[in-house]
Amino acid sequence: MKNFAYVRATSAEDAVQRSQTTQNAQFIAGGTNLIDRLKVFLDRPEQLIDVSRLDLKQIEATTEGGIRIGALATNTAVADHPQIRRDYPLLSRAILSGASQQIRNMATVGGNLLQRTRCPYYYDTVFACNKRQPGSGCAALEGINRMHAILGASDSCIAVHPSDMCVALAALDAVVEVESSKGRRQIPFNDFHRLPGDAPERDSNLESGELITAVILPPLPFGKTGVYLKLRDRASYSFALISVAAAIDLAGETIRDARLALGGVAHKPWRVPEAETFLKGKPATVETFQQVAEIVLQGAKPLTHNSFKVNMAKRAIKRALTISAQGGGVA
Template sequence: MKNFTYIRATSVKDAVQRATTDQNAMLIAGGTNLVDRLKVFLDEPSQLIDISRLEMKRIERTNEGGLSIGALVSNTTVADHEDVRRDYPILSRAILAGASQQIRNMATVGGNLLQRTRCPYYYDTAFPCNKRQPGSGCPAATGINRMHAILGASDQCVAVQPSDMCVPLAALDAVVVVEGTKGKRQIPFTDFHRLPENTPQRDTNLEPGELITSVIVPPVPFAKSGVYLKLRDRTSYAFALVSVAAAVDLASEQIQNVRLAMGGVAHKPWRSKEAEEFLIGKSANTTTFQQAAEIALQEAKPLTHNSFKVDLAKRAIRRALTVSAKGGGVV
């Protein structure tokens, strides 16, 4: 490990200024993903800027009736928060499915959004990787790719975004609030993460030096019936093969509104607005939900070892929509 300096930021402005001045610096809060990467030399920062003591640890009601969640709120605090459990159980369940208690206690909301792929080729520096070194190649595209993307991939990268929490945030139309040298701005959650295209080294649309300060979850009354379904190789804390966040709003068995997003299938949380648009006005039944699943996966391009994900995702969508339409709860 290369030597680096450590500095504790005194304010958001201070952290932004330091990160902007030194492009090789990295921000650290809980460190549950960054420390892993440091250990295997994926990241070699010139300095670590500790932001863990900044004032971004509150969950507050917005004027519109939603929630503003500070970037330094721990995953445990979000999952256990009374308002989250009551109004956005889909978010609480996703976090609880994502990691052990010890990791949730350390991991932060902002860090969860910024965690990098767990693609084994990315972590093993013996292999080339376009995400580590653009232009070097993507061995996963022709290698062991069972866990990799079936949607939105490119010739440059077929890795998937690993977060559970990000899937319901995409479904709920959350907004990421960031601050940089040019001031504050808001990024719609579905625009925050990037598809690989020709720049797989970039995971998000953050500008250099920008810092996540909070995530705003708008009021979604029917989110109380939301369902998070995670399918994985083992029940313990494993990354998703496929996950689905779904919420259905019914009136007289007719769908008035719906939200649908998937994890484990793309380089970013995959919101299927085409399937949502199809469902509006339809009857809530197995046939309708199966048709929506077909629409959601119509652009899937499976790799050598992960074609099973296509059918798995369709079944998961159908199940999640069915359970949500019946009032939600644990799948």
């Protein structure tokens, strides 16, 4: 770990100002991912700005009927919140499917959005990695790539985004609120993370010095039907091979509206608006769900070791949508 200066921010404005007056500064809150990266010299900040004591932990209803989640709310607090468990159960289930209880007690919402890939080639500095060192190459392309992307990847990077929470937030049309010296702005969740392209070192569309202050969930009348299905190598503390966040609104046997997002398949939570549009007006049948799974996986490019992910994703989509159509519940 490289030596760094440590300061404690007194307000969001103070944190933003410090980040812009100090070269190579980073924010730290729970530190559950950042500390790991510091230990192996992946991150080498000159200064860490502690934002963990800022007044950004509230979880409260909005006047529109949604919910506003402070960036420093812990994963545990979000998963256990009564309104989230009632109105957005797929978010609660997604959080509870990730990490251990001890990590969830420390990890924050803002930090979850900014966690980096768990690609082993990124963490092992012996190997080439364009995300770690732009222009060095991607060892995973010809390596053991069982856990890697089948959608949206590039020749520069095939890493996947590791978050369960973010897959749920993508499906729920969340909005990320950020603050900078220019003021406050809101970023639609599906525009927050980036695909790798030729700049995989950039995970998000945050601008320099911007601090995440909240995540806002709009009202979703059929959110109670939400399902989060996670397929993984073991049931405890394991990253997703495939995950699906799904919610369906039915009028009798006909689909009025739907939300669908995938994890474990791309550099960001994967959502296909065309698939949701296709579902509207269709009968809630296995045949319909098979058709939409084909739409979602169009353009999939499996690698040497992960071709199984294509069929696994299709089956997971069908299962999650079927359970949601039956009223939701544990997948």
